[in-house]
Amino acid sequence: MTDTPLLKVNDVSKFYGSRIGCRNVSFELWPGEVLAIVGESGSGKTTLLSCLSTRLMPSSGIVEYHMRDGQYRDLARMGEAERRFLMRTDWGFVHQNPADGLRMTVSAGANVGERLMAVGDRHYGNIRATAADWLARVEIDEDRIDDQPRAFSGGMRQRLQIARNLVTSPRLVFMDEPTGGLDVSVQARLLDLVRGLVHDLGLSAIIVTHDLAVARLLSHRMMVMKDGLVIEQGLTDRVLDDPREPYTQLLVSSILQV
Amino acid sequence: MADLATYNFAYLDEQTKRMIRRAILKAISIPGYQVPFASREMPMPYGWGTGGVQVTAAILGPNDVLKVIDQGADDTTNAVSIRAFFQKVANVAVTTKTREATIIQTRHRIPEETLSAGQTLVYQVPIPEPLRFLEPRETETRKMHALEEYGLMHVKLYEDIARNGHIATTYAYPVKVEGRYVMDPSPTPKFDNPKMHRSEALQLFGAGREKRIYAVPPYTDVVSLDFEDHPFEIQHFDKPCALCGAEHVYLDEVVLDDKGGRMFVCSDTDHCEDRREHGHAGEMLARQEAAE
Ligand SMILES: Nc1ncnc2c1ncn2[C@@H]1O[C@H](COP(=O)(O)OP(=O)(O)OP(=O)(O)O)[C@@H](O)[C@H]1O
Ligand SMILES: [Mg+2]
Ligand SMILES: [Zn+2]
Numbered sequence: 440m441t442d443t444p445l446l447k448v449n450d451v452s453k454f455y456g457s458r459i460g461c462r463n464v465s466f467e468l469w470p471g472e473v474l475a476i477v478g479e480s481g482s483g484k485t486t487l488l489s490c491l492s493t494r495l496m497p498s499s500g501i502v503e504y505h506m507r508d509g510q511y512r513d514l515a516r517m518g519e520a521e522r523r524f525l526m527r528t529d530w531g532f533v534h535q536n537p538a539d540g541l542r543m544t545v546s547a548g549a550n551v552g553e554r555l556m557a558v559g560d561r562h563y564g565n566i567r568a569t570a571a572d573w574l575a576r577v578e579i580d581e582d583r584i585d586d587q588p589r590a591f592s593g594g595m596r597q598r599l600q601i602a603r604n605l606v607t608s609p610r611l612v613f614m615d616e617p618t619g620g621l622d623v624s625v626q627a628r629l630l631d632l633v634r635g636l637v638h639d640l641g642l643s644a645i646i647v648t649h650d651l652a653v654a655r656l657l658s659h660r661m662m663v664m665k666d667g668l669v670i671e672q673g674l675t676d677r678v679l680d681d682p683r684e685p686y687t688q689l690l691v692s693s694i695l696q697v
Numbered sequence: 698m699a700d701l702a703t704y705n706f707a708y709l710d711e712q713t714k715r716m717i718r719r720a721i722l723k724a725i726s727i728p729g730y731q732v733p734f735a736s737r738e739m740p741m742p743y744g745w746g747t748g749g750v751q752v753t754a755a756i757l758g759p760n761d762v763l764k765v766i767d768q769g770a771d772d773t774t775n776a777v778s779i780r781a782f783f784q785k786v787a788n789v790a791v792t793t794k795t796r797e798a799t800i801i802q803t804r805h806r807i808p809e810e811t812l813s814a815g816q817t818l819v820y821q822v823p824i825p826e827p828l829r830f831l832e833p834r835e836t837e838t839r840k841m842h843a844l845e846e847y848g849l850m851h852v853k854l855y856e857d858i859a860r861n862g863h864i865a866t867t868y869a870y871p872v873k874v875e876g877r878y879v880m881d882p883s884p885t886p887k888f889d890n891p892k893m894h895r896s897e898a899l900q901l902f903g904a905g906r907e908k909r910i911y912a913v914p915p916y917t918d919v920v921s922l923d924f925e926d927h928p929f930e931i932q933h934f935d936k937p938c939a940l941c942g943a944e945h946v947y948l949d950e951v952v953l954d955d956k957g958g959r960m961f962v963c964s965d966t967d968h969c970e971d972r973r974e975h976g977h978a979g980e981m982l983a984r985q986e987a988a989e
Contacts, residue, residue: 520844542831542852549855556855557848563858563924585859 443505445470445611445643446491451500453486459667460486464500466662466672470610473637473644475654475675477690478664484647485615487664491645492532492613493522507610527554531604531612535619537596540603541588547574547599548584554607573602577632594625598632605636612637614646618653630656651691655679663687707754707787713737717755717910721901724912729874730842731825736908741782745775746804746821747905750782753802753819756901757783762790764798769806769947769964776804793967807889809946809968812898814915820883822904825911827871827881847879850922858927867932873920874913882919888931888947893919938963939981941972 444467453460461483468474476484489495491502493514503511507529514522526532534540541550551570552560560566571581577598579591588596597617604612617633618626634657637644648654654661654675662672663684671684682688705711713735720734739747757763763783767776771793779802780791792798795808804821812818828838831849841847850871857864870887874880882890883902893900893913900913913919923929937944939960946968948961960981963969973982 519840523844523846545831545852545856546859548859549852552855553848553852556851557846561851561923561925563855564926566855567859 444468445505447503447511448491449501451490451497451502453490453495454498461490462667464669468643468645470643471641472660473646473658475658475661476645476647476664477649477651477654477661479649482664483667484664488613488615488645488647492530493526527557528607529609529611531609533600533604533612533614533617535616537588537593537600540600541596543589544587546585546587547579550588550599550603551606554603558607569606573606577602593621594629597621597629601633601636605640608640610643612642612644614644616648617646618650633657651679663690704786707757707783709737709751709754714755717751720910721752721755721912724901724910725914728913728917729878729880729911731909731911733908734910736905739905743906744823746779746802748903749802749819749821750779751905752901752903752910753783753800756817757787757789757800759789761799762792762797764792764795764801766801766806767804770966772966795967805884806947806964807885807892809963809965812896814897816898818898818900820900820902822883822902825881825902825904825907825909827879842878845877850879854922854924864923864927871922873922875917880911886932886947887921890919890921891931934961936961937979938969939979941969941977942979943969943972943977
């Protein structure tokens with residue numbers, strides 16, 4: 440890890456009218472670091488993730504990103520063209536529901552190749568070869584390259600979505616409940632895959648989950664949210680093994696009983 | 698009461714024409730950009746080229762000579778009725794000769810004869826948005842045009858190659874205009890795409906139901922999208938036109954009998970007739986003459 444954060448989040452709040460989405464969130468994300476955001480339903484996890492990934496505009500606060508040119512940029516002040524370019528090159532976003540992140544009516548190969556074409560790749564053979572390579576990396580048989588994700592299982596779709604995001608070698612990936620709708624055994628395989636990829640590629644990631652086992656397996660650090668506030672944060676092992684806040688203690692003990 | 702049956706020159710009132718002309722001027726100044734306009738009801742159903750008819754009505758003057766083609770032919774129902782419409786409401790001269798026309802309204806084809814400066818080609822467009830098939834949201838496609846995000850067009854071509862081994866799109870083949878906007882050249886065959894490139898003529902596109910006008914001004918770059926390893930190619934025909942012997946023209950298949958007999962002839966009927974008048978004869982014509 441280098442000595443400059445990839446993302447600097449300063450006092451971010453989001454209100455939906457008078458309803459609180461998230462409040463006064465500050466933290467820094469370091470290169471290669473995986474951060475889990477945990478908390479019960481409605482605690483503000485998705486809202487925070489949306490504010491960080493520019494899918495929502497925060498009501499107040501600043502999110503700065505360390506661009507490849509070494510400059511920090513206030514994401515709210517970035518032009519739309521540049522922001523969208525950043526989102527499909529240097530970032531990834533993995534949705535809980537793969538249908539939200541995939542094109543369901545084009546082939547797996549084109550789903551993976553789309554970002555390459557978006558940044559100007561114009562060689563069909565190369566695009567296809569890269570897509571095939573990425574399918575292999577997410578453990579999808581190469582002979583499925585011309586199938587549409589409609590014909591894939593939930594786990595395969597999620598792996599395809601991940602490949603589609605990683606093909607441009609992003610530095611930062613946002614994930615919202617990436618294992619959400621999957622069977623337990625399928626979840627385990629996906630988690631292993633994500634962990635391997637994050638490690639091999641040196642990715643930074645922010646993963647929203649209400650599953651502490653996911654946080655334990657994937658993240659270095661975690662933040663616990665309640666009612667829109669971050670009530671506890673720290674190294675994942677520390678938070679899970681030695682929770683300080685009563686609410687976190689409850690959360691941890693309830694999962695241990697399961 | 699006696700005036701009930703009268704209408705303005707070229708059917709549309711002057712106010713409406715001015716509105717359409719403003720849209721056309723805007724379209725000309727931003728080549729390939731789809732300009733929204735308040736499309737009017739025309740006395741013909743959508744799908745009959747109401748967009749093209751409105752564009753023609755807005756630019757038509759008393760001294761214009763109008764040609765109307767449908768699938769390259771001047772004598773189909775659609776072409777005949779649009780031509781008759783303008784004869785009736787504007788009393789303009791009409792022609793089937795490409796060379797003589799000042800305005801050519803078309804569905805599906807660009808004439809084989811190279812158009813020259815001063816001529817205007819008006820296309821009837823059913824679906825103006827080239828990104829529509831993969832992105833149904835209008836707000837999103839507008840943004841993609843605004844930000845020049847055209848990766849999706851290549852996704853479509855990629856799918857074509859993955860499925861067929863080559864780019865199988867033959868109609869409405871997407872082009873990039875003046876290095877900026879991606880445009881759907883309407884249902885013309887890709888055979889005609891190269892004719893759009895740096896044409897001396899003004900090309901106007903009208904979509905009635907979708908309420909869009911776009912344009913390619915004279916001498917504008919029009920480049921068909923492709924891949925480095927799958928370059929754009931026009932259709933090739935094995936034989937020349939059976940009637941006039943023309944090569945390097947777009948041919949239609951004509952069924953001759955119920956025993957599988959067929960021939961391929963120019964889709965551009967004026968071009969074919971003109972060649973025959975000048976003594977060119979294809980295989981079928983030569984055979985007929987020999988029989989007589
Ligand atoms: N678009 C919206 N309009 C109004 N209120 C919203 C909106 N989106 C979220 N909220 C509210 O903001 C709060 C935080 O919601 P959010 O979706 O961020 O929670 P979450 O932690 O992601 O929950 P879950 O685990 O159920 O996905 C909730 O009270 C929610 O009702
Ligand atoms: Mg959520
Ligand atoms: Zn001919």
